[in-house]
Amino acid sequence: MIQLDSLTKVFDTPKGAVVAADHISMEVSAGEICILLGPSGCGKTTTLKMINRIIRPTSGKVYIDGEDTTGMNTQELRRNIGYVIQQIGLFPNMTIEENITVVPKLLGWDRAHYKERAREMMAMIALEPDAFLKRYPSELSGGQQQRIGVARALAADPPVMLMDEPFGAIDPINRAVIQDEFLKMQQELNKTIMFVSHDIDEAIKMGDRIAVFREGKLVQYSTPDDLLAAPKNAFVESFLGEDRALKRLNLVKVREIVSDDIGTVTPGDTLEKALAKIDDFGYQNSILMINDQRQPAGIITRSVARTTKGYCRDHFQNIPATVNLEDDLRKVASLMFAHDTTWLPCVDDEGRVCGQITQRAMTRHLGSRFRAREGDIREANATTGE
């Protein structure tokens, strides 16, 4: 757990005092990733670097796991905080192994222990130990180097990690891969992490909570979903972008809004029955046909059902797509747009139909938060008006 209590930094510049961080108070719970987000010069990096005293606070306190760090020895404090920077900063004169084991060595681990640890770390970041440990940073790609950078920060198993735009210098494709890998690692490691970013999409993807900064002040601190649904003011709103409702699609899983109320037909049903079911369930265009294992087999369109006589098994069309319960709504929306459809069948891990997801349900879910907020505002206005 990291707690900041009125953390403040004032820089003396030739033009006068500049308040880079103004009484920042916040708390990151154990095992959470907190993203410090904001435009450049907003104080997010200053705040991060005051935690391990790369920048010395003017006033205020930092608590780690409930303990006031003010009196701690600076070097000792830093050795117990993992630190990853955008420029990676691997030591070019050291091998990968020496880079990873540098903190354990500073902490006085014995040789066998830290050698073993280096191999463990390589396994964790999915790089072959025998191929990489004896090589030098200059022989590795940027993405590989930053994986080593993360491994170095984690080598001594610190409870807390500070990451300063760690994936900012990596190309977009590799960045997405390394972000996913990191999230997977974090599920097992449960570190308490402060992570600086200026990329709203990265923040939504990586953060359990997001702290938005502006001109040295903490403007809003909430979960990604709350932030997108209810930005506190116009600045946060504009920083999140006009498509912030779409960004929320990433955060919602099909499982949360799937409806198990789905009408289906079987291959043995007549088209007459299919048409009746389409009307019963109020479908506009088509109905799903499933086989005897409840797997999706095809769709029967309304126009076919109305104009043709016969059995479903002879007159079905291919299903445009299906979605899994664990997919996010962004994928669903993309599939709906691509196939010009307003609903998609959902399948479980065995491929059995377990419900449907409709455009209506998606917009209703996303809109409910906005409507709730508008209601709040109306209420607030009403009370102040009295």
Place this chain on the structure above:
Amino acid sequence: MELFQYALNNLDLLLTRTIEHISLVGVAVGIATLTGVPIGIAITKSERLARGVLYLASIIVTIPSIALFGIMIPILSLIGQGIGYLPAVIAVLLYSQLPIIRNTYTAINNVDPALREAARGIGMSPNQRLRMVEIPLAVPVIMAGVRTAVVLNIGVMAIAAYIGAGGLGTFISRGISQSDPRQLIVGAVAVSLLAIIVDYALLAVQKWLTPKGMEKAVSTA
């Protein structure tokens, strides 16, 4: 041909003088490295101090060697060492300070700030940072300074023959005083060859001392 014959006939003497020359320069630059590198590191802590020290070292290099020997004769005569080995070594020691201090200072100062921040951030003390990161990274540039000092001072040491320090300069000074072009030219060529050979030898040492992971960076630099 006549020159070649002379050199062959005096091969023993030539060899003795060469060894004398190398040991003079070697001792002086060796001591200069032991003093210059720590000074170069120390002045990275204060820009004002650095300016002062580098200015002083530059002034010393502008003093012509013959003048420096002249200044030292009365001073060192007080301890009975006005001419010979000691003033020669001191002169070379002083001349070597500038390239060694300046290169050390530049190299340490130019260590990538990101590396310095990484080193601080993972909890290295200032001394550990120097020992584990900054000095290893500075070695190639420091060694380049040492090479400059050595090559520069192989020339200076030739003049030290005039104050009786020995070395290959003796051939040159005798050649002039005895109007013997053979000695003059053999001495001059020997000094030049020595400078070139030593430079290459030190380049090899520099490459050997360069941390392995930085070889690529050095060859492109």
